[in-house]
Amino acid sequence: MFTPFWGDGRGRSVHAPGVRVAGSSKRARKGLIEANYYYYVLGDVDKARRSCELLANLYPYNEDAHTSLAAFAETIGRYDVGLREYQEALRLAPWRSFLYRDVATPTSC
16 A cells, blocks of 8 residues: 655655645644643643644645544533544544544444
8 A cells, every 4th residue: 555655764754755734734733732731731631632633624635624523522421423533533634543443333332
């Protein structure tokens, strides 16, 4: 399977020639760091979810924003929102195999 991203050995991602990476801005990454801070450091799932909702609205082509929003939505029991966001992330990044698992395996079981 072709993956259009790979690392350069120094922690930076390198993109294949001709591949446009939508939504890979510094602001989006900072927003994801903020959401993870709310969740992992402060333990505030609702703030983390709201932060990811804002990211998904600001950067609709960033699959990481949709994946994080799905995970936080499932954490608070919003499985319908989680599934919808995982499906959107899968549409944006079909090369990410874990998204197939997340769409196919409902967390509510």
